[in-house]
Amino acid sequence: MKRLFGGGLLLTVLFICLGLLLFGGAQAISFDTFTAESMTNSADHRIFWLLKIPRLLLVLTVGGALAMVGGTYQILFNNSLADPYILGVSSSVTLGLVVAEIFLGWPSNSIKAMGIGLGFALIVILLLLFCFYFHKLQNMERVVLFGVGINFLFSSALFILISLQNHTLGSGSMRWLFGNIPWIELKESFALIAITAPIGIIIVIFGRYLDGLSLGDTVARTLGFNPNHVRGFYLVLTSLLLTSVTCLTGSIGFIGLVVPHCVRLVFAPRSSRVLLLISFVFGALFLAVSDTISRSILPPLEFPIGMVTTLLGGPLFLYLLWKR
Amino acid sequence: METIKPKFFFEGNELILGYPGVPPLSRQAFSFQIPHFAITALVGLNGSGKSTLIHGLIGERVVLQGQLKCFDKPINSFSSRELSELVAIVPQETVFPGNLKVRHVLSFSQLGRAGLFGKLPVFDAASIPYIVSAMELTPLLQKRLGEISSGERQRVFLARAILQHSKIIVLDEPTNHLDLKASRAFWNALTKARALNSMDILISTHDLNFVKEQCDWVLALSEGQLLFNGTKESFFEEKWDEKLVDSP
Numbered sequence: 001m002k003r004l005f006g007g008g009l010l011l012t013v014l015f016i017c018l019g020l021l022l023f024g025g026a027q028a029i030s031f032d033t034f035t036a037e038s039m040t041n042s043a044d045h046r047i048f049w050l051l052k053i054p055r056l057l058l059v060l061t062v063g064g065a066l067a068m069v070g071g072t073y074q075i076l077f078n079n080s081l082a083d084p085y086i087l088g089v090s091s092s093v094t095l096g097l098v099v100a101e102i103f104l105g106w107p108s109n110s111i112k113a114m115g116i117g118l119g120f121a122l123i124v125i126l127l128l129l130f131c132f133y134f135h136k137l138q139n140m141e142r143v144v145l146f147g148v149g150i151n152f153l154f155s156s157a158l159f160i161l162i163s164l165q166n167h168t169l170g171s172g173s174m175r176w177l178f179g180n181i182p183w184i185e186l187k188e189s190f191a192l193i194a195i196t197a198p199i200g201i202i203i204v205i206f207g208r209y210l211d212g213l214s215l216g217d218t219v220a221r222t223l224g225f226n227p228n229h230v231r232g233f234y235l236v237l238t239s240l241l242l243t244s245v246t247c248l249t250g251s252i253g254f255i256g257l258v259v260p261h262c263v264r265l266v267f268a269p270r271s272s273r274v275l276l277l278i279s280f281v282f283g284a285l286f287l288a289v290s291d292t293i294s295r296s297i298l299p300p301l302e303f304p305i306g307m308v309t310t311l312l313g314g315p316l317f318l319y320l321l322w323k324r
Numbered sequence: 325m326e327t328i329k330p331k332f333f334f335e336g337n338e339l340i341l342g343y344p345g346v347p348p349l350s351r352q353a354f355s356f357q358i359p360h361f362a363i364t365a366l367v368g369l370n371g372s373g374k375s376t377l378i379h380g381l382i383g384e385r386v387v388l389q390g391q392l393k394c395f396d397k398p399i400n401s402f403s404s405r406e407l408s409e410l411v412a413i414v415p416q417e418t419v420f421p422g423n424l425k426v427r428h429v430l431s432f433s434q435l436g437r438a439g440l441f442g443k444l445p446v447f448d449a450a451s452i453p454y455i456v457s458a459m460e461l462t463p464l465l466q467k468r469l470g471e472i473s474s475g476e477r478q479r480v481f482l483a484r485a486i487l488q489h490s491k492i493i494v495l496d497e498p499t500n501h502l503d504l505k506a507s508r509a510f511w512n513a514l515t516k517a518r519a520l521n522s523m524d525i526l527i528s529t530h531d532l533n534f535v536k537e538q539c540d541w542v543l544a545l546s547e548g549q550l551l552f553n554g555t556k557e558s559f560f561e562e563k564w565d566e567k568l569v570d571s572p
Contacts, residue, residue, distance in 0.1 A: 078419050205440065212435050214424065215484075218415045218496070221382050222488070224408035224436035264423035268468055271428065271444075 067283025070256025084256035088150030096120030178306035179252030207273035349548025368545035408436030422470025475506025
């Protein structure tokens, strides 16, 4: 009963927030726009369907995915500092995109450039898996350290490239360092959902494997899970999810690290499945709110989204830690 | 129909243990047998191979030569599911998820049996198994692992292992970090649990007082070698406890 009440309350709050996001913001749209039939071709109506809805879908998917991947990594590596970027998968995507933009002249939102980004990510994922399975690195800590090394290497390469090419890329190059939410079309946002939703669902369904790991590798073994297989499986799944969202937005910090921790602190979820689901919802909402704020501070300029997420989430996280 | 009960729950034939790619502690093979339904103490100094033997018992690939058997069957012939019904473990206290509630930890005892879609048991006020209340865990059920003392936490992990309803419980230096009072509470809980469920128990420990008071059988290791395998009485009569400390 208590759980039902809590869930209902949560959903209500979510819907109110989503409503505010859609109808509020810098370009407020009145709800009447959609009830009067004569208005279906108005500018507001078009802004709503061509701009607001696709962007909202994008932001919800990306935020949720980041929070989910972060939560998974924290269990997988038994490390509360793990965030989605720790293994260097996303920095390889961003590096690929920037390389495509600088050296090949392909715009970063083109399919070709994304292909290069995906290729870079694939190489890193294969390297990680190779280390994990064949190079006597069965010790997960060393795989994580390896990933951290890749991450530093690729981030530095990215930074150097951007510094050198700043005049050709212009001020927009900052978007790679702090993340950026692009304006996309409705069908693109559906494509993203079509790719990420199945991966997300598999991650949640197999959450019991993560439960098995959460009490340590020896316990996992006596519960019938081979920890190495679980890690390999999740390494691939999360990398795919991460790659597909990073392709569009670059690296948006903080969500993946902090949202799952806040969910643990507040809800103490009974299993990894519940943890990941709640993290998805709050990650999605958190990024949506941050996006609205980033566009409302100095319109029509967009404040870097990564800075908004950090400024918004940091104090909240510290408060929750303090209270516990 | 009556099946013949095996005499030994755990035995090793001509064993050399070690991790692949690393030289083994000793190249000399050893054999041992542990009788069924005894509380067995696994003793030895740090680095004597106790943990390696335990890893062998939970199905990790540490047998370089010879055979490790459990109830007359080679350990590596069990599927991971069968192993989960055979062995439960209380590991040395290491990293634990501090925000997981005690009742949820207990429900994880059935993860192996439940599979992906089976139901996990619920431990709330309406349905507390006797063993949980006997181990004095009822007041802790709603608490998070990070909120309770390390002694209480270790009892929770013991209860989780017992609720797995496996035939064997392995405890890897369970009272290492506990003070005297918490250790006693832990051993009391174990004794109570054993009175309620019959099971084989293998405990790796440095606490020789506990061995003297509670165990039936002793397996002593030194540098990857078997030092002693026999009853507790002969272990202490023949002064193996002193030889263990003096062993190289």
